[in-house]
Amino acid sequence: MDTQTLLGSTHALQTVVFATLFLAVCLLFPTVNYWAQLSKLPALGSSASGKKQQQAYMRSAKKLYREGYEKFKDAVYRVGTADGMDNVVIAPRFLQELKKLPDSVLSFGGAIEKTMETKYTGLLTEDNLITHSIKADLTPGLSRLNPVVYEEVELTVHDDMPACEDWTAVPIYKTLVTMVAKISGRIFVGAELCRNKDYLDCAINYTMDLIDTLKAVKHTNPWLRPILAPRLPEYHRLQKRERLARDVLVPIVRARQDAEKKNADNPNWQRPDDMLSWFMSRREEYGVHSTEYMAKLQLGLIFAAIHTTTMTATNILYDLAASDGYIEPLREEIRKVMAENGGTITTRALQQMVKLDSYMKESMRFHPPGVTAFSRKVLKGFTLSNGQYIPAGVTIEVPSDAVYHDSENYDDPETFDGFRFAKIRAGGTATDHARNQFVTTNEQNLLFGYGRHACPGRFFAANEIKMIVARLLLDFDFKNEDGGKARYKNIDMGRQSTPDPRKKLLFKRVKA
Numbered sequence: 343m344d345t346q347t348l349l350g351s352t353h354a355l356q357t358v359v360f361a362t363l364f365l366a367v368c369l370l371f372p373t374v375n376y377w378a379q380l381s382k383l384p385a386l387g388s389s390a391s392g393k394k395q396q397q398a399y400m401r402s403a404k405k406l407y408r409e410g411y412e413k414f415k416d417a418v419y420r421v422g423t424a425d426g427m428d429n430v431v432i433a434p435r436f437l438q439e440l441k442k443l444p445d446s447v448l449s450f451g452g453a454i455e456k457t458m459e460t461k462y463t464g465l466l467t468e469d470n471l472i473t474h475s476i477k478a479d480l481t482p483g484l485s486r487l488n489p490v491v492y493e494e495v496e497l498t499v500h501d502d503m504p505a506c507e508d509w510t511a512v513p514i515y516k517t518l519v520t521m522v523a524k525i526s527g528r529i530f531v532g533a534e535l536c537r538n539k540d541y542l543d544c545a546i547n548y549t550m551d552l553i554d555t556l557k558a559v560k561h562t563n564p565w566l567r568p569i570l571a572p573r574l575p576e577y578h579r580l581q582k583r584e585r586l587a588r589d590v591l592v593p594i595v596r597a598r599q600d601a602e603k604k605n606a607d608n609p610n611w612q613r614p615d616d617m618l619s620w621f622m623s624r625r626e627e628y629g630v631h632s633t634e635y636m637a638k639l640q641l642g643l644i645f646a647a648i649h650t651t652t653m654t655a656t657n658i659l660y661d662l663a664a665s666d667g668y669i670e671p672l673r674e675e676i677r678k679v680m681a682e683n684g685g686t687i688t689t690r691a692l693q694q695m696v697k698l699d700s701y702m703k704e705s706m707r708f709h710p711p712g713v714t715a716f717s718r719k720v721l722k723g724f725t726l727s728n729g730q731y732i733p734a735g736v737t738i739e740v741p742s743d744a745v746y747h748d749s750e751n752y753d754d755p756e757t758f759d760g761f762r763f764a765k766i767r768a769g770g771t772a773t774d775h776a777r778n779q780f781v782t783t784n785e786q787n788l789l790f791g792y793g794r795h796a797c798p799g800r801f802f803a804a805n806e807i808k809m810i811v812a813r814l815l816l817d818f819d820f821k822n823e824d825g826g827k828a829r830y831k832n833i834d835m836g837r838q839s840t841p842d843p844r845k846k847l848l849f850k851r852v853k854a
């Protein structure tokens with residue numbers, strides 16, 4: 343090789359090397375920059391993302407976030423999570439400023455996409471039609487709908503609870519999920535479908551199949567997920583469940599469409615008064631044209647509503663069975679309020695059941711479904727008022743469980759006081775009333791989230807739970823299966839906490 347050719351090849355080689363390095367720097371810069379920015383925030387513990395750390399997170403996330411709160415109460419820190427990624431934990435004092443950031447900076451859907459592996463579970467993330475319809479149709483219509491809801495509560499308590507002439511063991515989670523699916527279904531899809539076996543099967547089991555798929559997907563290697571996830575048996579079961587759900591729901595949507603067309607000129611025709619109907623009336627506004635998608639919206643609603651409501655009701659019953667001194671005062675309140683409202687549970691009656699509302703709220707404070715709240719993915723980096731920069735790409739959260747056990751927020755926070763909120767409301771101002779209800783959301787009350795994505799279904803859920811618990815309290819005495827007073831332990835996994843669905847309570851019908 344002559345010198346000229348050698349120089350030429352060396353030059354070409356140098357160019358290739360430089361170009362490759364440049365490309366690598368361009369590709370890696372965002373990641374390197376992300377880690378550089380993230381590492382400026384203090385870490386709780388090692389914050390490393392090793393297997394051991396991930397397992398410790400799954401076992402004791404609650405303890406971890408409480409330690410974090412003690413150490414960084416008013417500050418911001420990062421913590422390694424079960425995903426092998428660091429989340430940024432933000433003190434509640436920043437919530438007011440976070441609330442003002444638009445969805446293009448802090449994304450609710452983005453956080454769900456990641457935690458729920460929506461690419462594989464197919465869960466709807468931010469479906470504005472569902473949220474809008476709950477806010478614009480369901481919640482304002484509750485006064486009109488409450489008698490219908492209560493009618494379904496009476497029907498299902500009658501049909502799904504055993505006779506219980508003597509003490510009878512009842513698997514209460516399983517019983518409640520059927521009740522909640524029927525009662526919610528009455529408002530979601532109407533009377534014709536809400537007691538249909540196939541609809542109920544789907545309303546009860548869709549969430550379970552989705553969670554099984556989620557767990558299986560999380561166990562696969564993130565790099566191989568696109569190949570492995572669609573091969574999982576759980577994934578196939580979920581797909582089958584969705585097909586079954588479509589088979590049940592699509593004919594109903596079609597029948598409703600036909601009825602609408604047939605009655606287009608009929609001034610006396612009335613649309614069914616349920617979510618399916620409200621979704622359909624808003625489909626043009628939201629550009630929803632496929633009948634299958636209308637069915638999918640119902641699955642989104644089922645996921646948001648059924649097991650969340652069931653878990654909350656189960657926690658309340660487990661608390662009641664384990665605590666003394668509450669059942670009689672609650673019954674007294676319910677009887678008195680019903681007597682004042684024509685012997686039934688009206689909207690006014692629900693508002694007057696202040697002790698029951700308080701008990702439900704205290705039960706949820708002690709047994710929140712999650713250890714953290716306000717989970718949002720950061721789409722654009724931003725700076726907090728204390729000067730700390732939160733980089734794009736990270737997920738933020740607020741340590742809500744620690745907030746509920748802070749004596750600055752709640753007097754004697756480690757004591758279960760079922761009537762603590764009723765007492766504050768009894769002697770208090772209008773603000774005390776507003777800030778101490780089951781449905782309240784603010785910086786100290788994060789059970790239903792916070793800000794513009796706070797749970798829109800909480801008003802419906804509160805009424806439904808109140809009606810179920812009131813009916814059960816009036817009709818039955820109940821206690822733990824062993825007759826003891828130890829509260830059934832919840833199952834804590836990572837951030838999630840669920841009442842143990844295998845436990846039974848003993849029920850005995852109250853003599854009239």
Ligand code: HEM
Nearest residue numbers: 473646647650651654716790791792795796797798799803
């Ligand atoms: C006790 C039962 C329930 C609990 C504990 C609960 C809890 C929550 C929480 C924590 C969030 C996230 C809020 C945030 O991050 O700021 C949420 C969102 C949501 N919930 Fe509920 N929920 C319950 C019942 C329901 C019901 C019955 C419905 C429907 C009727 C519903 C519909 C939704 C929807 C659509 C969203 C998403 C809101 C959005 O995208 O902006 N939830 N819920």
